[in-house]
Each structure stands twice: as structure tokens, then as C-alpha cells.
Amino acid sequence: MTGTLAGHPGLPRLLAGLDQSGRTMSQSEHERIHGALPHLSAHELIDAVQASGLRGRGGADFPTAVKLRALAARRRVSAVVVNGSETEPASAKDRLLLSRLPHLVLDGAMLAAEAVGAREVIVKLNERAASSLHAVAGALPLRQRDPVPVRLIAAPDGYVTGEETAVMHFLNGGAPIPTFVPPRPFERGYQGRPTLVQNAETLAQLALVARFGPRWFRELGTVADPGSALVTISGAVADPGVYELAFGTPMTDLLAAAGGATEPLRALLVGGYFGTWVDSASALGLRLAREDLRSVGCQLGSGVLIALGESACGLHESARVASYLAEQSAGQCGPCVHGLRAVADSLEALADGGAHPRERDRVLRWAGEIRGRGACHHPDGAVRFVESAIEVFGGEIEWHRHNHCTARPAGLPIPASASASASASASAFRSAASEAKR
Amino acid sequence: MSRRLRVNPIACEGHGLCAELLPELIRLDDWGYPIIEPTEVAPELLGLARRAVDACPTLALLIEEIPTRDG
Numbered sequence: 158m159t160g161t162l163a164g165h166p167g168l169p170r171l172l173a174g175l176d177q178s179g180r181t182m183s184q185s186e187h188e189r190i191h192g193a194l195p196h197l198s199a200h201e202l203i204d205a206v207q208a209s210g211l212r213g214r215g216g217a218d219f220p221t222a223v224k225l226r227a228l229a230a231r232r233r234v235s236a237v238v239v240n241g242s243e244t245e246p247a248s249a250k251d252r253l254l255l256s257r258l259p260h261l262v263l264d265g266a267m268l269a270a271e272a273v274g275a276r277e278v279i280v281k282l283n284e285r286a287a288s289s290l291h292a293v294a295g296a297l298p299l300r301q302r303d304p305v306p307v308r309l310i311a312a313p314d315g316y317v318t319g320e321e322t323a324v325m326h327f328l329n330g331g332a333p334i335p336t337f338v339p340p341r342p343f344e345r346g347y348q349g350r351p352t353l354v355q356n357a358e359t360l361a362q363l364a365l366v367a368r369f370g371p372r373w374f375r376e377l378g379t380v381a382d383p384g385s386a387l388v389t390i391s392g393a394v395a396d397p398g399v400y401e402l403a404f405g406t407p408m409t410d411l412l413a414a415a416g417g418a419t420e421p422l423r424a425l426l427v428g429g430y431f432g433t434w435v436d437s438a439s440a441l442g443l444r445l446a447r448e449d450l451r452s453v454g455c456q457l458g459s460g461v462l463i464a465l466g467e468s469a470c471g472l473h474e475s476a477r478v479a480s481y482l483a484e485q486s487a488g489q490c491g492p493c494v495h496g497l498r499a500v501a502d503s504l505e506a507l508a509d510g511g512a513h514p515r516e517r518d519r520v521l522r523w524a525g526e527i528r529g530r531g532a533c534h535h536p537d538g539a540v541r542f543v544e545s546a547i548e549v550f551g552g553e554i555e556w557h558r559h560n561h562c563t564a565r566p567a568g569l570p571i572p573a574s575a576s577a578s579a580s581a582s583a584s585a586f587r588s589a590a591s592e593a594k595r
Numbered sequence: 596m597s598r599r600l601r602v603n604p605i606a607c608e609g610h611g612l613c614a615e616l617l618p619e620l621i622r623l624d625d626w627g628y629p630i631i632e633p634t635e636v637a638p639e640l641l642g643l644a645r646r647a648v649d650a651c652p653t654l655a656l657l658i659e660e661i662p663t664r665d666g
Contacts, residue, residue: 336605337603337604337605337606489604489605490604490605490607491604491607491608491609491626491627491628492604492624492626492628493604495625495626495628496624496626499625499626523625526624526630527624530602530604530628530630531604532603532604532605
């Protein structure tokens with residue numbers, strides 16, 4: 158299911174012209190809806206992006222113009238990498254864009270490549286995203302007027318494989334695992350040269366800013382958070398899917414866009430598995446805006462929202478996700494490898510009622526100690542998730558000690574072969590990593 | 596110039612020598628990996644810090660020099 162809030166003026170933008178057929182939009186249809194790709198100088202484009210206030214939509218929320226300007230100031234930029242990895246299991250927005258609207262994303266990549274003087278565009282996808290691979294491969298031969306060549310590269314799935322240094326390492330011939338920073342890709346990335354890495358939605362938004370201008374972009378959203386965003390809503394809602402909504406939209410309207418809650422809600426998970434649980438009482442009073450989300454310690458991340466119904470058990474669901482995140486460690490950094498496993502095991506013991514309630518304090522101490530001690534932000538995101546689970550569901554720990562919890566699984570998505578394949582590939586990475594060290 | 600200690604967590608294998616040599620700024624977590632005080636390395640500890648950096652068998656401990664406004 159995809160769509161927008163019924164009757165909201167000015168929407169859809171990115172998803173304009175998209176029907177429920179599942180078809181990939183043709184280039185002619187795309188140009189009929191949005192117009193041809195405009196020609197802007199590097200200055201014009203970067204100034205327009207800066208005035209629009211566009212920020213990265215892959216989760217890091219970094220101002221796009223700052224990144225463009227940093228790259229434009231450097232010589233010999235090797236590539237613009239369209240990061241379509243989307244390894245967050247509950248996110249579907251980049252897959253939607255790349256499989257249905259590849260020309261919009263490619264337009265943005267071309268504009269960015271010209272602005273920073275990149276020699277090529279690399280579209281990096283998750284090998285599980287078959288429909289995206291198919292659609293982008295089909296779109297490329299039609300784009301005769303593109304100023305720089307485009308390559309399509311698929312990488313193995315895995316939570317950390319979409320992190321930008323992992324993407325660089327993979328494109329440079331290594332395993333898709335994060336590396337120590339600095340250097341960041343904008344300093345030394347693909348082929349050892351400065352590289353611009355942008356999320357697919359960010360580039361799609363950029364393609365619209367280039368066409369219609371920053372003033373138009375700011376007609377939706379708030380002053381601090383202009384424009385629209387793609388939000389993947391799942392869990393206890395009638396029509397889970399990707400929705401395009403204006404920043405500033407009340408959370409209750411977001412849920413309504415997805416058909417409304419199917420039962421009374423216990424909590425919302427905002428920002429995916431690196432995100433934060435928020436009690437439904439406080440969550441329903443928020444708007445889709447950074448200042449609102451920050452007030453309850455949240456970030457929108459890559460735009461994932463999961464509604465947890467009262468019939469589900471937040472502790473058990475969180476323990477399952479924590480265990481998945483521990484498995485998804487690239488296996489390189491001690492605090493992540495050992496710490497996330499220990500935290501996940503303790504959370505599971507607390508959920509199963511087999512742990513002393515003081516175990517909760519140990520989990521929180523570990524979480525505090527693990528933060529900031531990996532090469533990438535995987536451990537940081539994982540412990541933020543666990544801390545919020547304890548904050549929101551911690552009151553239920555005592556009950557779980559004395560009662561058998563019979564809540565049914567709420568179906569928070571965990572990739573099916575995650576435990577088998579991730580640990581197998583993680584151990585392959587580990588041996589590769591330890592070899593590299595020698 | 597301000598100086599801070601930093602660990603390359605990919606290179607670190609948790610030998611723990613750094614915490615032995617510089618307990619003022621480094622302790623070990625429950626799995627033997629170093630936790631670094633996020634503060635500046637005081638001038639009187641700089642010699643010990645350099646010794647800890649040199650002693651690391653995997654060259655995972657670094658002193659980062661951060662330029663300050665007054666140089």
C-alpha cells in the first residue's frame with residue numbers, strides 16, 4: 158500500500174502519478190508529470206538545495222547542501238553513490254522509489270554528479286531488492302542524455318552493509334562492513350577519492366528542488382523541517398505501507414493515513430531498529446517534526462514508524478529485535494560483538510521472567526558503556542533501542558517474573574534467514590577482518 | 596593543541612595493556628576492551644599516554660591532536 162493523506166493539499170510530490178498497479182513509471186510519464194531535467198550550474202543547484210533546507214533521508218539527517226558544497230570544493234570526485242541499500246527491515250521507501258520511480262532518483266543523482274564534478278554515478282542496491290534492481294536496470298538504457306555514466310551494483314543484505322563506510326569498502330573490493338573513520342567518504346571514498354554518498358529519497362527530493370525551487374519545497378512542512386517525507390508505517394495499522402506526508406503532520410493523522418490503528422496502541426517505535434520506543438500516550442501528541450520527536454528523545458531516522466498494539470508484549474518484541482541487532486554486528490569491534498550479545502541475552506531473560514530485576518540495571522550500565530565505542534554507529538543505535546525499551550516497558554519486568562506471558566508475536570519484521578545467514582556471513586567477515594589485521 | 600586518546604575498535608583485540616599502564620584515563624569493560632575517559636590528556640599524563648600507545652600490540656590506541664583556537 159502506498160499513498161498520501163487523503164485530501165492534503167500539495168501532496169503527493171515524490172509519489173505523484175503513482176497508482177496501485179505496481180508498474181515502474183516510464184521516462185515519458187515521469188517527464189510528463191515533473192517536466193524535463195533542468196540544467197543548473199553547480200552554484201545554482203547547491204544554493205537552491207541550501208535554501209530548501211533539505212536534509213539527508215537515510216537516517217543521519219545531515220544537511221544535503223553542506224555535503225554537496227564540501228564535495229564541490231574538492232577536486233577529482235570519483236562518484237556519486239546512490240545509497241539504496243535500505244537494510245532497515247521495517248523500511249520500504251527506497252525500494253518503492255527505486256522500483257517504481259527510478260527516473261526521479263536518477264535525475265537527482267545526475268544533478269548531484271554535475272554539481273560536484275563526479276565522473277560517474279553508482280547505484281548501490283541490496284541484492285534482496287529484486288524489483289529495484291530490475292527497474293533501475295531497465296531505466297538506464299533509456300537515459301541517453303545523462304552527462305555521466307551510471308553503474309548498478311548489488312551488495313549482500315545485512316543491517317550494517319548500508320552504512321556509508323561499509324558501502325565504500327564494498328565498492329573498493331572489500332567486504333560490506335564499516336571501516337574506522339576518518340577518512341569519511343567525502344574525504345577518501347570510492348577509488349580512494351572524494352565520494353558523495355546520498356540516500357535514494359534524498360536524491361529524489363533534490364530532483365524536485367532543482368525543478369520547482371526552494372520556495373515551492375517549503376510550501377509544505379514547517380520552518381525547521383520543510384517539505385515532505387516518505388514514512389514506512391507498519392505494525393497494528395489497517396494499511397501498512399509507504400506514505401508521503403508533510404513534515405508537521407500530527408502523528409494521529411499519520412496513523413489515519415495508514416488506515417488507522419487496528420487495536421488500542423501500547424507504544425510506537427519511531428525511527429526503526431536504531432530508533433526509540435515512545436509510549437502511545439506521548440507519541441500520539443507529537444507531530445512529524447524533529448523538535449517534537451527530540452522532545453521525547455526520538456529521531457525520525459529513515460522514516461520508519463511501527464505501531465505496537467496493546468495485545469503485544471513490548472519486552473518480548475524488543476528482545477527479538479535486540480537479538481537480531483546483535484547478530485547483525487559486522488563482528489569487528491569488541492564492545493559491539495560482546496556487548497550487544499550480552500544486552501540482548503539479558504533483555505530476553507528479563508522478558509522470559511528468568512532474570513533478577515537487577516539485571517535491568519546491568520543492561521543499562523552496559524548500554525551506557527557500549528555507546529560510542531564501535532567503528533560505526535551500529536552499537537549506538539542498538540543500545541538506544543534497548544534503553545528506550547526498558548524505559549517504556551520496564552514496568553512490566555516484575556509482572557513477567559511471576560506470570561507466563563502469552564502475548565502473540567506482533568510481527569516486527571526480522572529478515573527470515575537473518576540468524577542463519579547473518580552469522581555465517583558475519584563469521585566470514587570476521588575471518589577476513591582478522592586476516593586484514595595481520 | 597588539545598590531545599585526546601582514541602581507540603580504533605576494529606584493530607583493538609582487548610589485550611588490556613593500556614589500562615594497566617594508564618588507569619587514570621583507561622578502564623576495561625566486562626569483556627576486557629578499553630573504555631577511555633573522554634577528557635583531554637593532561638600534560639602531566641602525556642608521557643604515560645605515549646607509553647600506553649607504544650605498548651599496544653595491535654597499534655589500536657591513538658593520541659588525536661585537535662587544533663584549538665589559540666593553537
